[in-house]
Amino acid sequence: MTTPSTIRVAAAPISWGVCEVPGWGRVLDAATVLGEMAELGLRATELGPPGYLPRDPAALRSLLGDHGLGLVGGFLAVPLHERPADAVRAAADSAALLAACGADVLVLAAATGLDGYDERPALTETQWRTLVDTAGEVAGTAARHGLRTVLHPHVGTHVENSAAVERFLADSDLPLCLDTGHLMVGGTDPVDLAKRHPDRVAHLHLKDVRADLAGRVRAGEIGYAAAVAEGLYVPLGDGDVDIEAMVRFVREAGYTGWYVLEQDAALGPDSPLDEPRRDTARSLDRLASIVDRLQQQPIDQE
Template structure:
């Protein structure tokens, strides 16, 4: 298994007011010390903006780059997402980060609410996904669509609409799929050929049910501990790894236990403990 980290596991997030933001120096050092050898980029401003400086920064911690999460508005006929994505490509190419992880952003901050999408919006969204997938291929990159709570592609029917109406591969995020009402293990078994990137999360299903029903907002559930270290929640992580391995998947598995922090953790404490627990669990299921 090729296992990478993600800054969101340390509470580093693009959403304003999400919580305390740990410095890149500490996050990258704790990734390295945990035995991880690669990371996703994290939000704008987390790593150096200049591509060459970003390479130097990651090299200083012995880390490679696998890709980055890119929220982009896809459903608005008056908005062309291509120029904004093109502006990011140098940072991917310079660092060798091969995967663009798109989320169908609503156009507003946060993931607690989202609008309804009409047929015209869906047609635009699907067409833009194929445009971005083709753009990535032209640059030797892989574009994926990340179903995500609070975006335009969240629920099971929306995931299947993307699979049926677009050729773009998926980022199989095991947590967001479960919260949105999709069994990620069943999806991995049914569509392994559409999976080009994996975000491994484990989730407390009772909290997921409360988010799905609208009883609790997504951000509040994350802050309350909805995400668990791998093997301690209700996602069939082992089944997913087996299904993808049997289908020949050789991409990255990115550890993501989204966190909201109230303050700076003491040295050696905090999110890194959950990362280490997840890595230990993965050693028991690794093929």
């Protein structure tokens, strides 16, 4: 296992099956997850779901410090299309914690308000406008804490498929968290999106996807949670996302942000407990080989 040294690589608890969705799967304790991140040579993580890691800044800093980890940012999935004040309050709470622990990015998703990510009710025009406006208010709140806000297109949220992603880019000036997996599951080629909107890529979640299962999710043949449990996401290089093309492009475009390894996982009662660590190690090796190869190539300035 090799950790790339010329880019900033971080992890996320979801790679160890830690998710906010009720009944998602077995949840490993934080000491195990953070310890395995550190053993893999990773030096930073995203926060994970609310309540998984301490909400007290001093306690969180101490826990992360015990494992030699910094904090990149955190994922906040809240309804943006209704009750804007609730979303802004949640953002203020998250931003205060993140800022106090040295993070610099709030990763925002336009939640439906339903449990899980298997349903996405249609929005009215008024609700869409509220969503866009509320995202802007959240960004302003986070900025007052010194944080950047990125909108995360995510399966089962109101910015999921290609049409919604393009509409958000047209209607809002917020940059994106470019998640290679969620975009592909939603029907967007992540490399093409990055090439068409390089100035909007401000945070990167790297994951690989099985195109066969992604197609079944889009067709409504299988729910998202069930697809994850069946192995929708795989280590980098084992799926159908052109990870090397993505890394090459963002490198050439001057991206200097974090490369967050996120292989969304759901651990069943019989899942091998070392599987998340092994999968993350394989992704790190693949990423390192890509970066090493690209380091030998001149950057295309055109």
